[in-house]
Amino acid sequence: MKRSPRCYQPWLVLLLAMPFLPGSVSAELFQKGDKVHLQLGGYVHYRSSNDYEGPPLLGNIELNKKSNWLYGLSLFNNSYGDFSQYIYIGKKWELPQIYQPLQVKLTGGLLHGYTGRWKDKLAFNHNGFAPAIIPSIGLKKGRWATDLILLGDSGLLFTIGYDVIE
Template identity: 30%
Template sequence: MKKLLLCSLLVVSPAHAKGIFTEGDELLLQTSVWTKHYNPEPDHNNHQKMINLEYYFNDEVKFFVNPEQTSWRDDVRWLVGGATFKNSYDQQSTYVYGGGRYDYALGENTKAYAKLTAGLLYGYRGEYKDKIPFNSLGVAPVILPAVGVQHRRVNLELVPFAAAGVMINAGFYFR
């Protein structure tokens, strides 16, 4: 886990310095700080040891926009990401996804947001393979909503994961 965190930081610092990111792009590094299963089982793991990396495109990147009219989609901040974590049954898992985030200004340096991501989840194997839907091939489609608050470069996020539980993540933005 420490090696992954160190590698993430080493990748982030030179990428920004060499101009790989464009003005307005952001990289969010997150970890899980609390998890609760709604119906806990004795073999449930509530310590995910998650490392999540999200890349936010600058405001100029627009998808699903109709140039002839304005709508809420004009304000969506698009993102791609990936996470590695211990799943509910202590198996190393990976979630690779894309999505969007809609911000609500709360102040000059603070905003609340709603986020929706969709992607593929790998890692539920063996006797736990059927614990998530559509996992017959070992990879399952996943849609995760989240709500959060960001103050300057720090964020706190609440992520419900289906009918199984809820997780709180904390993160830091690299700009």
């Protein structure tokens, strides 16, 4: 049974609203030099399998701290067509000594949405929840960024993003 994305909208609304909360909550959450980055999944390549449905829809919001720590939420249709979510914390490393716009990210968090007949497709999956570690490599120029994200041993996702709040 597929779940409607509407039941998860409160999480997205809360995350989007956090930088605008009054008082000390927003002062501690969003500081000078921090950025809010939105990403859209543009293209995904899966290793060949008859089980995969495509293309997934991906939307991501990320709070990038000046310290290069990041916090985010991804909402997407997984490779089997089920609505899924990934909430995470991570670190970004900029590598200007190699190539000026090059950056690498490593995130870890909680993935939800692999249920029913797909529950065994993720290691450590319990009731649709599983831990995840996701690396990516990308280029950032000004407020724009592109990333190539490694999806376990199953696929690659290409995203494009923009810093909506600086």
